[in-house]
Amino acid sequence: MQMIIVFVFKLIFVFIVIVIGSSRTHGELTSLVDGTPLEVTKDILDGLVFIDQRLSTVYPLIRNFKNTISSDPLNITGSWVGSDICNYKGFYCDNPPDNKTAITLASIDFNGFQLTAPSLDGFLDQLPDLALFHANSNFFSGTISPNIAKLPYLYELDISNNLFSGPFPNSILGMNTLSFLDIRFNLFSGSIPPQLFTKDLDILFLNNNNFIQKLAEIVGNSHIFYLTLANNKFYGPIPRSIAKYFSGLSEVLLLNNMLSGCLPYEVGFLTETVVFDAGNNLLTGPIPFSLGCLKKAEVVNFAGNLLYGGVPEVVCAMANLANLSLSDNYFMQVGPICRGLIKKGVLDVRKNCIRGLPGQRSMVECMEFFEKPRYCSYRQTYRYLPCWLPDFGGSPMDQSEPAPAPF
Numbered sequence: 001m002q003m004i005i006v007f008v009f010k011l012i013f014v015f016i017v018i019v020i021g022s023s024r025t026h027g028e029l030t031s032l033v034d035g036t037p038l039e040v041t042k043d044i045l046d047g048l049v050f051i052d053q054r055l056s057t058v059y060p061l062i063r064n065f066k067n068t069i070s071s072d073p074l075n076i077t078g079s080w081v082g083s084d085i086c087n088y089k090g091f092y093c094d095n096p097p098d099n100k101t102a103i104t105l106a107s108i109d110f111n112g113f114q115l116t117a118p119s120l121d122g123f124l125d126q127l128p129d130l131a132l133f134h135a136n137s138n139f140f141s142g143t144i145s146p147n148i149a150k151l152p153y154l155y156e157l158d159i160s161n162n163l164f165s166g167p168f169p170n171s172i173l174g175m176n177t178l179s180f181l182d183i184r185f186n187l188f189s190g191s192i193p194p195q196l197f198t199k200d201l202d203i204l205f206l207n208n209n210n211f212i213q214k215l216a217e218i219v220g221n222s223h224i225f226y227l228t229l230a231n232n233k234f235y236g237p238i239p240r241s242i243a244k245y246f247s248g249l250s251e252v253l254l255l256n257n258m259l260s261g262c263l264p265y266e267v268g269f270l271t272e273t274v275v276f277d278a279g280n281n282l283l284t285g286p287i288p289f290s291l292g293c294l295k296k297a298e299v300v301n302f303a304g305n306l307l308y309g310g311v312p313e314v315v316c317a318m319a320n321l322a323n324l325s326l327s328d329n330y331f332m333q334v335g336p337i338c339r340g341l342i343k344k345g346v347l348d349v350r351k352n353c354i355r356g357l358p359g360q361r362s363m364v365e366c367m368e369f370f371e372k373p374r375y376c377s378y379r380q381t382y383r384y385l386p387c388w389l390p391d392f393g394g395s396p397m398d399q400s401e402p403a404p405a406p407f
């Protein structure tokens with residue numbers, strides 16, 4: 001009995017849908033993005049009827065996009081047929097914010113679909129109600145259309161691990177709703193507009209592209225929660241203002257770039273940092289004592305740089321340290337606390353210039369390095385501790401060194 005009632009209701013529903021659908025397929029559709037009229041004929045909609053006009057608007061876009069897909073090893077697009085767009089693989093419907101009774105395409109998740117297409121233009125940038133677009137690990141290429149700035153609800157954009165190229169998509173700067181941007185593992189090049197860092201982003205993944213830029217140019221008052229810059233070609237020194245825009249970050253990932261110059265003592269203000277990774281750059285000079293103020297630091301990596309001097313004991317004494325990688329530099333001394341860490345396997349100082357330890361550089365190699373004059377400005381700041389540590393003193397209790405202005 002119950003089944004019959006349900007069946008009857010379904011019949012009525014389908015009937016209503018057909019009536020509404022067919023009454024809407026006559027010429028009143030406009031593009032929701034730019035308001036231009038769409039010529040809606042049975043031809044464009046393949047004679048299908050949709051539960052909502054918004055879905056009939058996106059249908060031809062999906063069909064056209066499907067036609068540009070040249071490889072689909074998982075046969076994802078096999079499910080992209082008929083009028084039930086909300087059940088296509090990767091497509092998700094919801095009520096749009098401007099009309100709680102309408103049904104629209106609200107999010108797309110193509111993660112890992114391995115689709116190949118030459119561009120997302122005319123597709124992604126024409127889906128006006130889209131809130132999420134996740135398409136990592138596909139083979140999409142081309143550039144990002146300026147029209148995505150017109151999508152009023154998009155707040156998560158993940159196009160990581162694709163083949164996008166060209167300059168940073170500046171249209172992203174015009175998106176005011178965006179809070180999550182992941183473009184890592186692509187082929188973007190050129191520089192990143194500094195305005196990006198003044199936007200209201202929470203998450204920004206830029207790593208593994210070909211961005212070439214002075215790190216110091218990326219300044220702003222951002223409160224980005226998660227930012228990755230690794231594996232690009234950022235160069236120049238780590239700016240003294242580092243704490244101003246990295247201070248909220250739990251992971252500072254600068255590895256595999258071309259950063260040079262001496263470490264500013266202001267790294268000691270990165271109080272939220274759990275992972276500080278600046279491995280494989282061209283950083284030089286000593287490690288500032290202030291690094292010991294990173295109370296939450298668990299992983300610190302400076303391996304593969306040109307750092308020298310003694311490894312500060314106050315850094316080895318950091319309470320939560322689980323991995324301190326300083327191999328492949330030119331350090332000359334380690335004190336008893338650091339030696340304790342070497343024994344425990346926490347500190348790696350292989351390939352340095354520390355006499356009496358195994359696995360060090362040859363005398364000749366070390367002498368060649370130190371033959372050249374090496375100099376860091378603000379020398380007095382290297383021993384300055386901008387925090388109070390019971391065994392080492394430091395401010396605010398002990399201001400034996402003059403405190404330089406933080407920024």
Ligand SMILES: *[C@@H]1O[C@H](CO)[C@@H](O)[C@H](O)[C@H]1NC(C)=O
Pocket residue numbers: 279301303323324325
């Ligand atoms: C410590 O960190 C370095 C650099 O990130 C990494 O190569 C190494 O495997 C880590 N060691 C341990 C024991 O986790």
